[in-house]
Amino acid sequence: MEKIGFIGVGKVGTAFGTRLAEGGFPVRGAMDIVPKESRRFADSVSGCKVYATAQSLADSMDFVFITTPDDVIGQVAAQVRWHAGQTVIHCSGANSTAVLEPARKSGCHVGCMHPCNTFASIQQSLENLMGSTFTLEAEEPVLSDLKKFVAALNGRWMMLHGEDKALYHASICIACNYLYTLMGIATDLWKNFDISQSDAVAACMPILTGTLNNIEKVGFPGCLTGPIARGDVGTIRKHIAALEKAEPALVPLYKALGLATIPMGLAKGTLPTDKAAELREMLSA
Ligand SMILES: NC(=O)c1ccc[n+]([C@@H]2O[C@H](COP(=O)([O-])OP(=O)(O)OC[C@H]3O[C@@H](n4cnc5c(N)ncnc54)[C@H](OP(=O)(O)O)[C@@H]3O)[C@@H](O)[C@H]2O)c1
Structure with a gap:
């Protein structure tokens, strides 16, 4: 897998990014609307660089997690100019991949990977993520990548249709x-x-x-x-x-x-x- 980046590095972004990097995945970029959060994330993940904007991160990454609050996912997906062949993922339980439609229209692969767990703080998210059940909404080739993430996170996966998310x-x-x-x-x-x-x-x-x-x-x-x-x-x-x-x-x-x-x-x-x-x-x- 090529370069992975995170837009929004709060509780879920940090837990995914940190644990996937520990599992050998190339986590290379972080961008958060709060610059000190991007810095904290990049300082804790070897080889990870801070990007000032969602666009600059998306320009440099092959696989992008949008781990912002739910209501912002669609805005980010609509604002960024994606390039064909990229993969764009979110981790929301309430939204389907429909919210990533602008990325899909630009030729991206899209998917959703929701950790069926609760994350109240950064530290507790790092502890809780491993071993979670993940509900996946994706097609190949993204599905295989998400299953590799689940394996690295020592989790289980289940498939979910977009219309059942709410x-x-x-x-x-x-x-x-x-x-x-x-x-x-x-x-x-x-x-x-x-x-x-x-x-x-x-x-x-x-x-x-x-x-x-x-x-x-x-x-x-x-x-x-x-x-x-x-x-x-x-x-x-x-x-x-x-x-x-x-x-x-x-x-x-x-x-x-x-x-x-x-x-x-x-x-x-x-x-x-x-x-x-x-x-x-x-x-x-
Ligand atoms: N927390 C849970 O228990 C849980 C469980 C399962 C799934 N999830 C899902 O995981 C995703 C992230 O949730 P979270 O709990 O990690 O949220 P979070 O801790 O609030 O982290 C989100 C981060 O994104 C930042 N952000 C907001 N707008 C942005 C933008 N336009 N560009 C870049 N960064 C931006 C936020 O900054 P500000 O703080 O300034 O807004 C915050 O640092 C959501 O889709 C949520 O549904 C959460």
Whole structure:
């Protein structure tokens, strides 16, 4: 493979660039709208040069990753004058390769390689990228290159059609981002009994990791525990009463999540149908 460059070297660009260089790929160019970020990246990747503009980087590279924020990918793809035969990639989960259409029209090969993982800081991105699952949207010859990247990153790959990206990304958003939301809400409730959120987080870590282990090792629906799995209608009634007193704004969310949990309890076989009906009525009220 010939020269690889990155436009946008934040969390994902840095993780890809660094790990691919370590895997022996020729990462030779970095450009970021924040010059000190380009410098940081180039200083950490042997043989990598800083480019002042996206155009100058694209003029010198054969394989270009656009790892800017999602909303900027299309602008970069449209602004750069590409040359035929180049390959242009992005790593967005929500966008298809359609956003790279200007590059494709200029005779470039295009593709998308989304790491199905979460990257909250540069250091943590470097740690998390290896071993990820990557969803790929590409045709040959790009597909073979992306599979080589996945192998170097010790990952797994799956193919995804462009038209499925938005739904796929909505799923990732629920699984990852809204888990933060749920844990933020859950641990914030502890202030009502004078325990700080940080102490609540520490206290909840074993139950959280246990829950994730159950999802992985027991699977759905057998992993479900708690009052809905058991059909404990009285306990759910107590939860609602307590929330109405302490944090009434949370009651609709609590009820919606409870309703969404009933089918899992039924599928597990531990929630009797009459209790499910009682719960459904209480949670729909
Ligand atoms: N973070 C995740 O968990 C995650 C997971 C999977 C996939 N992704 C995807 O990875 C891609 C990059 O995300 P990220 O989290 O790495 O974002 P990020 O950390 O914000 O990095 C993006 C970098 O691009 C820079 N930039 C903005 N506009 C630019 C332009 N016109 N030209 C050059 N550089 C520009 C940004 O500068 P400013 O900070 O000044 O804007 C920033 O330094 C996105 O497509 C995202 O969907 C992210």
